[in-house]
Amino acid sequence: MVGRTHDLAAITAITYIIATSPIPKMSLATAVVALSATMIGGLTPDIDQPTAPLWRSLPAGSIIGRLVSPFLGGHRFLSHSLLGILLFSFLSEHLLAMISSVLLVNMHIVWECFMIGFISHLVMDTFTREGVPWLFPFPFHFGIPPLKFFRIKTGGIIEKAVIFPGLLVVNFFLIHSHSQKFLTFLHNYIH
């Protein structure tokens, strides 16, 4: 999947959670930082790919990407696995705890949103031809459907013409059918 689809998938996961789960009250700053964390989380697993959108959006990112990538083993490796989820959840929790002394937002919510974005990335990649090595260091790649031929080609016509618009429709449907929930959530910030 391309970065744009991962961004939208991460947002869709958050939309679904707002629609269906009890949401704690949070400051506007927390909500804004949490939304950014969702999208960063949605792009983070691709840091094992030097051309990842996350690297391209940073100054000197492609150079850093090229330096970091060999350690993570190349595209769809450690950061695309259950072990990667554990490792990144541990690292991001500690990194955010360090930042929390200078940035006054609810870091637990920010961390949860980062992880939701991260996991949404792996779920989306599972539908692509390459599949996802969920059980890394075991080298098997898993995909849905199991037959590679029926899976989606990254950046291909199905992703652009079906998956991306499909996710937009899901967001619209969730917001429309739970509009009261979304209004109550936004009401915290609009007085």
Ligand SMILES: [Zn+2]
């Ligand atoms: Zn990926």
